Amino acid sequence: EQREVERQILDVIQRAQRRIGADLHDGLGQELTGIAMMLRGLHRAVGDGRAATPAQIEEVIGHVGRSIESARAPVDPEHGGLGGALQRLAASATRQSGVHVELRYDVPPTLLFSQEESTHLLRIAQEAVSNALWHAEPRAIEISLEYETGFALLRIRDDGRGFPDATEPRRGLGLKTMRFRASVLRGDLQILRNDLRSPQS
Numbered sequence: 001e002q003r004e005v006e007r008q009i010l011d012v013i014q015r016a017q018r019r020i021g022a023d024l025h026d027g028l029g030q031e032l033t034g035i036a037m038m039l040r041g042l043h044r045a046v047g048d049g050r051a052a053t054p055a056q057i058e059e060v061i062g063h064v065g066r067s068i069e070s071a072r073a074p075v076d077p078e079h080g081g082l083g084g085a086l087q088r089l090a091a092s093a094t095r096q097s098g099v100h101v102e103l104r105y106d107v108p109p110t111l112l113f114s115q116e117e118s119t120h121l122l123r124i125a126q127e128a129v130s131n132a133l134w135h136a137e138p139r140a141i142e143i144s145l146e147y148e149t150g151f152a153l154l155r156i157r158d159d160g161r162g163f164p165d166a167t168e169p170r171r172g173l174g175l176k177t178m179r180f181r182a183s184v185l186r187g188d189l190q191i192l193r194n195d196l197r198s199p200q201s
Contacts, residue, residue, distance in 0.1 A: 033130045034096025075118040082118040104144035120181040127174045128156035136160025162193045
C-alpha cells in the first residue's frame with residue numbers, strides 16, 4: 001500500500017511538472033518570440049548605422065513586463081475571460097511582429113469555459129500563432145473560436161507559405177504540448193496545409 005501511495009504521489013508530481021512546462025513553453029514562449037523579433041529589428045537597424053531610439057527600447061521593456069504579467073495570470077475572468085485573453089494575444093502579436101492578427105470570437109454568452117479549459121485553449125492559440133510567425137512568413141493570421149453543436153472549434157489560420165509538403169508535422173515540443181492540451185479537453189488537434197480561405201489548425 002505504501003508503494004502504491006508513493007507511485008500515485010510521483011504520478012501527480014510528474015503531471016504537475018508537465019503542465020508547468022507546457023505553460024512556460026506555450027505562454028511565455030509566444031511572448032518571447034515577439035520580443036525576439038523586435039530585438040532582431042533593432043539589431044538590423046544598428047547594423048545599418050541607425051541608433052535605437054529610447055521609445056523603441058521602452059517598447060521592448062513594456063513587452064517584457066506584459067510577458068511577466070501574462071505568465072502569472074493568462075486568463076482573467078475580470079478582464080474578459082478567454083475572449084479578452086485571445087484579443088490581447090491578437091493585439092500583442094500584431095504589435096510585436098507587424099503581421100495583422102485578427103480575432104473572430106463567436107461563442108454564445110451562456111457558454112462558460114472553466115479556468116483550466118480557457119488556459120488550454122489560450123495556450124494552443126499562442127503556440128499556433130507563434131509557429132505561424134516563425135515559420136510561415138504570413139501577412140495575416142486569423143484566430144477564431146466558434147461554437148458548433150456540442151463542441152467548441154478553435155482555428156488558427158494564416159496566409160503564409162505553409163508546409164513543404166502535404167504531410168502533417170508531428171515532431172517538436174510545441175506540437176506535442178498542443179496535442180496534449182487538446183486531449184485534456186477531450187478534443188483533437190488537426191494541422192492542414194491551407195491558407196486563410198480554409199482552416200490550418
